[in-house]
Amino acid sequence: MATPLLLAEDVAKSYGAVRALKSVDLRVLPGEAHALLGANGAGKSTFVKIVTGVVGLDHGSLSMEGEPLRLTDPQQGLARGIASVFQDPAMVPDLTVAENLILTGTPAAGVREHLERMGLGGLDLRERAGDVPLPFLRMLDLARALTHQPRLLILDEITAALPKDLADKVFAVVADLIAQDRSVLFISHRLEEVIEHCTMCTVFRDGRTVASFVPREGGEQRIVATMLGEAALATAERISAETAAIGDVRLSASGLSVVPDAAGIDLDVRAGEVVGVVALEGQGQDELFAALSGDRRPLAGTLSVDGSPLAARHPADAIRRGVVLVPADRVKALLPQRPIRESIALPLRAPLRRWGPFSMTTENRVIDRVIARLSIDTRAAAQAKRLSGGNQQKLTIGRWLAAGFRTLLLFDPTRGIDIGTKNQIYELVRELAADGAAVLMYTSELREVGLVCDRVLVLYQGSIVGEFPAEVDEETLLTAMHGLARAGGEVTP
Numbered sequence: 001m002a003t004p005l006l007l008a009e010d011v012a013k014s015y016g017a018v019r020a021l022k023s024v025d026l027r028v029l030p031g032e033a034h035a036l037l038g039a040n041g042a043g044k045s046t047f048v049k050i051v052t053g054v055v056g057l058d059h060g061s062l063s064m065e066g067e068p069l070r071l072t073d074p075q076q077g078l079a080r081g082i083a084s085v086f087q088d089p090a091m092v093p094d095l096t097v098a099e100n101l102i103l104t105g106t107p108a109a110g111v112r113e114h115l116e117r118m119g120l121g122g123l124d125l126r127e128r129a130g131d132v133p134l135p136f137l138r139m140l141d142l143a144r145a146l147t148h149q150p151r152l153l154i155l156d157e158i159t160a161a162l163p164k165d166l167a168d169k170v171f172a173v174v175a176d177l178i179a180q181d182r183s184v185l186f187i188s189h190r191l192e193e194v195i196e197h198c199t200m201c202t203v204f205r206d207g208r209t210v211a212s213f214v215p216r217e218g219g220e221q222r223i224v225a226t227m228l229g230e231a232a233l234a235t236a237e238r239i240s241a242e243t244a245a246i247g248d249v250r251l252s253a254s255g256l257s258v259v260p261d262a263a264g265i266d267l268d269v270r271a272g273e274v275v276g277v278v279a280l281e282g283q284g285q286d287e288l289f290a291a292l293s294g295d296r297r298p299l300a301g302t303l304s305v306d307g308s309p310l311a312a313r314h315p316a317d318a319i320r321r322g323v324v325l326v327p328a329d330r331v332k333a334l335l336p337q338r339p340i341r342e343s344i345a346l347p348l349r350a351p352l353r354r355w356g357p358f359s360m361t362t363e364n365r366v367i368d369r370v371i372a373r374l375s376i377d378t379r380a381a382a383q384a385k386r387l388s389g390g391n392q393q394k395l396t397i398g399r400w401l402a403a404g405f406r407t408l409l410l411f412d413p414t415r416g417i418d419i420g421t422k423n424q425i426y427e428l429v430r431e432l433a434a435d436g437a438a439v440l441m442y443t444s445e446l447r448e449v450g451l452v453c454d455r456v457l458v459l460y461q462g463s464i465v466g467e468f469p470a471e472v473d474e475e476t477l478l479t480a481m482h483g484l485a486r487a488g489g490e491v492t493p
């Protein structure tokens with residue numbers, strides 16, 4: 001058998017009282033796209049941090065091409081040929097991308113070259129990192145990692161929140177590396193991607209390795225059963241909660257222009273319905289949700305909530321009218337240094353009107369309910385930033401469940417969330433709609449349209465170019481997302 005590129009044996013790691021890894025083994029061969037799978041909190045990111053030298057291990061051993069691997073900082077990892085792209089790219093938001101690259105000692109020319117190879121030569125490195133949408137930051141981070149010519153490239157949920165066009169570019173990079181006998185350790189909660197692009201997978205459950213197998217053999221069912229063990233859930237099916245009676249228009253936009261030179265957007269979201277929004281990256285989805293949630297003034301057009309105009313200057317103006325946003329950037333939404341209960345309690349304490357069926361009296365009871373409802377892993381509850389990525393994402397949803405709302409704007413709500421919890425979130429969204437909420441949900445995962453939405457709008461260059469029923473097939477959606485079927489939408493009233 002070939003010498004493994006990376007071999008981990010009986011690796012354990014605790015953070016204080018939290019046993020993040022109890023005993024994991026992993027064998028990555030040269031020229032392999034190897035998926036690392038597991039439910040939220042299973043220990044995947046912790047393992048990656050150990051392999052890249054960000055944190056040390058307590059027990060066990062690592063080796064690379066037969067030589068012991070004992071890293072005490074990420075620079076040593078890079079020197080050994082291990083580069084990584086993490087879930088949340090660490091860039092200083094007030095500096096330009098180029099300045100950020102200088103901070104990490106990365107030559108901008110190399111980054112530019114890799115961006116061009118990926119067809120992203122148009123990205124401007126002089127932009128403030130804080131103004132670059134998260135998907136492009138991830139692609140920049142990938143280009144940065146590639147400048148190190150890694151033998152092992154670790155991609156920790158890079159595709160979470162990446163629309164199809166950018167995800168495809170990532171897979172082209174993976175294929176290219178494999179062809180050069182380099183290896184990729186790929187973490188993703190999108191199992192179709194794993195089945196399509198990875199030749200091997202290893203599953204962690206509760207800090208232990210439970211199995212390694214070829215993902216195509218047994219498919220999604222086998223992966224889910226291995227990941228979740230006894231608690232195995234059937235793979236996602238359309239949530240069958242009774243469809244709510246569609247009620248009055250809750251949120252309405254008329255002639256709304258959010259990017260320059262685009263035709264105005266007209267849309268209505270009614271009580272009881274879940275309206276999906278899909279788009280390739282950079283088609284105005286960030287701006288649309290920012291405008292609807294009061295975080296940014298539209299360039300033109302008007303908004304109304306429950307029939308009366310809303311001219312929000314600040315998200316608080318929208319929140320007061322019952323319109324709340326679960327944003328793409330969870331760090332913005334949470335209090336990273338504070339206990340997780342405070343993140344949930346924050347909107348409860350704000351002097352806002354309470355809405356809907358979730359307004360309860362005692363804060364603690366509400367918080368406990370939210371934690372249970374979303375199965376938030378509270379082992380590291382002392383600081384929200386210590387939660388695993390998926391559990392942080394659940395927290396961003398949980399805070400609004402506690403406070404209540406009438407219109408819910410969800411921006412890629414299941415990013416980084418494991419398949420078991422994804423199903424719970426789909427159910428929750430349907431239940432909220434059945435209780436009379438109006439929901440507008442942008443998703444980068446097209447199959448979610450069929451799983452949770454009643455209808456879907458396609459955004460292209462800042463305009464809505466199509467509207468389809470939820471049963472639409474992915475090919476039709478993709479065609480519209482590329483702006484190729486301007487009048488092709490079957491419009492449902």
Ligand SMILES: Nc1ncnc2c1ncn2[C@@H]1O[C@H](COP(=O)(O)OP(=O)(O)OP(=O)(O)O)[C@@H](O)[C@H]1O
Nearest residue numbers: 015020040041042043044045046380386388389390
């Ligand atoms: N700095 C830290 N301090 C305390 N606990 C931590 C810290 N970092 C991670 N943990 C805990 O270790 C456990 C494993 O987390 P890890 O991030 O490795 O999971 P994961 O498999 O990557 O999950 P996800 O799919 O949600 O990203 C979790 O319970 C997490 O809260």
